[in-house]
Amino acid sequence: MGKAKLTGWLQIAAAILIAVLAVGLYRAKSDAARTEAHVRVLQADVEQREAALRELRAEIAQRESPANVEALAEERLGVVIGAESAALPESALSDRLPAPRPTERRE
Amino acid sequence: MKPFGPTGAFAPERSFTGAAEAAPARNRVRLLAIGIFAVLLLLAGRAVQLAFSGDPLSERSRSAAVQVLPRADIVDRNGVLLATTVRAYALTATPSRVWDAPSIAASLASVFPELDRETVVRRLTDTSRQLVYLRRGLTPEERDRVHELGLAGIGFETEHHRDYPQGTLAAHTLGFTDVDLNALSGVERGLDAQIRAGGEAGRPVRLSLDVRVQYALEEELAAAARAAGASGGSAILIDGRTGETLALASWPTFDPNEAGRATENMRRDRVAGDLHELGSTIKPFTIAMALEEELTTSGELFDLSVPFDIDGSVIEDHEPVRGLASLRDILAHSSNIGAARLALRLGGARQRSYFERLGLTAPASLELGRNQAPLAPAARSRRDVAGLGFGYGLAATQATLAGAYTVFTNNGARVEPTLLARAPDAAIERTPVFSPEVTRQLMVYLRGVVTNGTGRAADVPGLAVAGKTGTAEKLGATSAYDESRNFSSFAGVFPSNDPRYVIVLALDDTGEGAAGGMVAAPAVARTLRRIAPMLGLRVEPRAPTR
Numbered sequence: 001m002g003k004a005k006l007t008g009w010l011q012i013a014a015a016i017l018i019a020v021l022a023v024g025l026y027r028a029k030s031d032a033a034r035t036e037a038h039v040r041v042l043q044a045d046v047e048q049r050e051a052a053l054r055e056l057r058a059e060i061a062q063r064e065s066p067a068n069v070e071a072l073a074e075e076r077l078g079v080v081i082g083a084e085s086a087a088l089p090e091s092a093l094s095d096r097l098p099a100p101r102p103t104e105r106r107e
Numbered sequence: 108m109k110p111f112g113p114t115g116a117f118a119p120e121r122s123f124t125g126a127a128e129a130a131p132a133r134n135r136v137r138l139l140a141i142g143i144f145a146v147l148l149l150l151a152g153r154a155v156q157l158a159f160s161g162d163p164l165s166e167r168s169r170s171a172a173v174q175v176l177p178r179a180d181i182v183d184r185n186g187v188l189l190a191t192t193v194r195a196y197a198l199t200a201t202p203s204r205v206w207d208a209p210s211i212a213a214s215l216a217s218v219f220p221e222l223d224r225e226t227v228v229r230r231l232t233d234t235s236r237q238l239v240y241l242r243r244g245l246t247p248e249e250r251d252r253v254h255e256l257g258l259a260g261i262g263f264e265t266e267h268h269r270d271y272p273q274g275t276l277a278a279h280t281l282g283f284t285d286v287d288l289n290a291l292s293g294v295e296r297g298l299d300a301q302i303r304a305g306g307e308a309g310r311p312v313r314l315s316l317d318v319r320v321q322y323a324l325e326e327e328l329a330a331a332a333r334a335a336g337a338s339g340g341s342a343i344l345i346d347g348r349t350g351e352t353l354a355l356a357s358w359p360t361f362d363p364n365e366a367g368r369a370t371e372n373m374r375r376d377r378v379a380g381d382l383h384e385l386g387s388t389i390k391p392f393t394i395a396m397a398l399e400e401e402l403t404t405s406g407e408l409f410d411l412s413v414p415f416d417i418d419g420s421v422i423e424d425h426e427p428v429r430g431l432a433s434l435r436d437i438l439a440h441s442s443n444i445g446a447a448r449l450a451l452r453l454g455g456a457r458q459r460s461y462f463e464r465l466g467l468t469a470p471a472s473l474e475l476g477r478n479q480a481p482l483a484p485a486a487r488s489r490r491d492v493a494g495l496g497f498g499y500g501l502a503a504t505q506a507t508l509a510g511a512y513t514v515f516t517n518n519g520a521r522v523e524p525t526l527l528a529r530a531p532d533a534a535i536e537r538t539p540v541f542s543p544e545v546t547r548q549l550m551v552y553l554r555g556v557v558t559n560g561t562g563r564a565a566d567v568p569g570l571a572v573a574g575k576t577g578t579a580e581k582l583g584a585t586s587a588y589d590e591s592r593n594f595s596s597f598a599g600v601f602p603s604n605d606p607r608y609v610i611v612l613a614l615d616d617t618g619e620g621a622a623g624g625m626v627a628a629p630a631v632a633r634t635l636r637r638i639a640p641m642l643g644l645r646v647e648p649r650a651p652t653r
Contacts, residue, residue, distance in 0.1 A: 011136065014143045021150060051194040055247075061188035061272035066322035 177267055177288050178295075179305025181281060183316045184351075184528045188272055190281055190295070190363075192288070192306065195268030196245040198253060202234045204260035211258050215241065218252045231260070243286045244268045269295075271363040277321050279376040280314075280355045280526065282476055283363040291366075292374070294526055296476030313528045315351035320344060323637040324354040331614060331630030332358045335595070338616035341377035342630075343509045343524075344638070347516025347600065347609040349535055350524050352473065353642075355379075355506075377615070379471050379478045382502040386579030386623070387441045387561075388598040388611075389467075389498040391549055392511065394434050396461045397449040398545045405434055405548060415444040420490045422447050422497075425578075438552045439560030441576060443497040450496025455486040458495060464540045465514065465521060471506035472523045479504050498579060505596070509611045512598050515550055515573075516606040518543040554603045565597055565628035567635045569647025573606070574599025574631070576623035581616065591619040597627040601635065602644060610634070 062068065073079040181190040198215075205211060208231035212224045219242060230239040243266070245253070250263055269284045282293015290296040298312055305312050324342050332340035340358035345351065357377040361369030375381065397403045408431035415422040428440045437445030450458060462468050462483065470478035481503035486492045494500040506524060513522045519541035529535070541549075553573035556562040561576045577596040580588040596613035600606045612627050612634070639646045 007136070011139070014140070018143065018146070021147075054191055055193050057188060058191050058193055058270045058272045061191075062274070064187075065273045065276060066318060067274060067276060070322075 176306040176309070177303065178269065178284070179302050179308075180311040181294065181302065182311045182313050183318045183321075184313065184353075185317065186311075186313070187318045189277060189314065189316070189318070190269060190271050192267050193270045194247070195243075195266050196247070196250045197240055197264040197266050198242040198245055198250075199262045199264050200231055200239050200241055201260045201262065202231055202236060202239060205231045206259060208232050211261065214256050214258055215253070215261075218249060218256070273318065274364070275360045275362050276318060276325065277316055277355070278360050278363045279357040279374075279378070280316065280475070281363055283366040290476070292476040293363075293376070294474055294476075297474040297526075314526050315346075315353065315528045316355070316526070317353050317641065319641050320638045321354040321356065323641075324634055325356040325358070325360065327630050327634040327637070328356045328612060329358050329360075330633075331612070331626060335614050335617045335621050335626040337595075337614040337626075339372075339375070339377050339381070340612075340614045341381065341505045342610070342612040342634075343378050343505055344634075345509050345513065345524050345609045346607065347513040347522065348607055349529050349533075350510075350513065350522035351529055352524050352526050353608075354638075355473075355526070376475065376477070377505070377613075379473050379475050379504050379506040381615070382479055382482055382504060383594045383613070383615070384499050384502050384579045385467075385508055386498040386577035386594065386596065387443075387446075388508060388575050388577035388596055388623075389501070390438060390441065390446045390496070391515075391553060391575050392461065392465060393446045393449050393453070393458075393496040394438060394552065395514075395541050395545050395549050396453050396458065398434075398548060399461075399541050400453060400457060402452040403434065403449060408433055409437065409445050409448065411437070411442050411444045415447055415493075417447070417451070417490050417493050418488065422493060435552045435555050438575065439555045441556075441561050446497040447493035450492050451489060453492075453496075455492045458492060459485060461540065462495075462501065464538055465511040466523070466538075467501060467503050467507055467511055469507075471504055471510055472525065473506055474526045478506070481507060498577060505611045505613050508598055509609050512600060512609045512611065514540050515546055515553070515600045516609060519546040550600070550603050550606060553600065557599075561622070561624040562597060562599075562628045564624055565599055565631045565635075567601075567632050567639070567646055569645055570601055570635055570639055571603040572599050572601045572632070572635060573603035574601075574610075574628075576628055577613075578622040578624075593617045593619070593621055595621055595623040595625075595627050597623050597631045599631055608642065 176192045178192050180188060180192070182188055200211075208228045211231060212222075212227040215227060216222055216224055222242065227241060230241060233239060241261075245263070253261065253263075267288060269288055271278070271281060271283070280293055282291060282295040282297075284290050284295055290299040290302070294312075294314065295302065302312050324344060328340045328342045331337075340356075342354070342356045343352060344354040346353060355378050357375065359373045361373040366374065398405075411424065411428040411432050412430070422443050424440070424442050424444055426440065428436060428442050428445075432440070432442065432445060434445075436442070437449075459468075468481055468483040470480040472478065481501065483501050483503070486495055486500065491500055510524045511521065513524070514520060516522075517537055520537035520539045522535060522537055550573055553575060554571065556575055557566050557572050562574050565572050565574055575598055577594075577598065579594045580590055581592040581594055582588060594613060594615055595617045596611065598611045599609070601608055601610070610631055612631050614621075614626055614630075617626055636646055
């Protein structure tokens, strides 16, 4: 009698446990789906930001390119590197460079 | 409540018969219990597995952190961006949703004036297609401007676009792709597989170029080519010890961002794609071959005052060398007669063998879309052998010549030029050609060319430049050499006291009298003045005169 009763209660407990597990599983799945959706949104956001970052990096490279820097130097500072080099004779170029520093001669 | 237990007054009796009836029920209960236990065991197992396998979401997000691109970035040796893949948009239309095609075409023309209105109308009314492309590679700004027009049936598709932020810099080396990012030329094509793999792994492709050196070389080449009235120019600078190409320039140039607008002449890579007879820049090799084979010595003197007759063909020097001349004089005064005589002592077979080891009979190994193979027919007569001795009868690219000159930076061994940055501890393959003694002797002669010979204009105080000028007459319309059309060049090595770098600069179609020493050598000197500090070399200027 006692054993049969125990068995009966165990069966009820097992049924409840299964129900709880099923509900838990459903909730876990729906949580996971929600998280996945959130991750997808974040992922898309990361991709957007990465793409924007790549565009910015390209723009920085363009602005820092030697041609752009030289053009800016010419426009704002009046420094004309290439043109001077192309136009001046060798002797004139040498004269424009600083004089060599005196070095000690070893006997 | 007794859910499953026996009930009633005749329980024992019933229990006997009921026991027999209850047996299958008990079995069912047992089966059910076993089933539940199995399910619970499975769930427990899965829970344990999840507990020890980490968070699957984090794994996914980690892989998503590396964005897959169709093509990787290309950077220079210092990490400066040379080519990248950015977001772009394709302008599309759904013809079935377009009501007033001419009006839409007119609106689009206000943003893209270059769009052909008739073509746009034709595409917009092509209802046999679900989607038509009107324009590719739109920038985000252009997309916004079209979006503001609020045109029905007009949409956008996100795509990738190849961008070259340095503009014309290293255009021929980088090459370009088509609108679908298929490689068409340059390293884009030469390293296509590596660039695609790098895009998937989020890893850039690092070239050996240095944008600062590249810019200086390009600017000086352009200035020299314009000043000399040349139709084209090419220049290459190599770290001769490692074979790494620091700069590679062709003139005229183009913007790879708008490659379609450039002419074929502008897009032509003249360093690795154009063949020219090398002229006198090959003479150092002829002398080195003769020394290596012990067919002459540094003490031998030659009488070069009279023209040299080879089976009826007369070889003359542009400026005859008076008196007796040493090997050093042959090189310093670029004597064709001296080089021809040494070449004949060597013979065609040995000469060919040296040319092969110098890499002058095979295309350069630069990682470009195209490396033009040299025109190097075997010498069939003594005249051919003599001509090859002073640079006629062998047409190669300037990249090939620069590769051959690396023998002077490696104690007589040649290194293949490359466009990829090498790791500091990378193994470098060297092909022995000359002995270290012969190479050192040649370096003294090459330095003499710059201090006392035809290459004086290439001298840069403090940098100890060594090198050889070259002036090859070009073939005219009648297949005869035309004195008024020259290919003028200078091939140099510096610093000569510790040779490391190789520079070759050439100008195509320079006029009569525009020898390599007059037009190419000064351009090399100007370039070296600018780039020496970038290479960690010191230029000693002359003291100002009082």
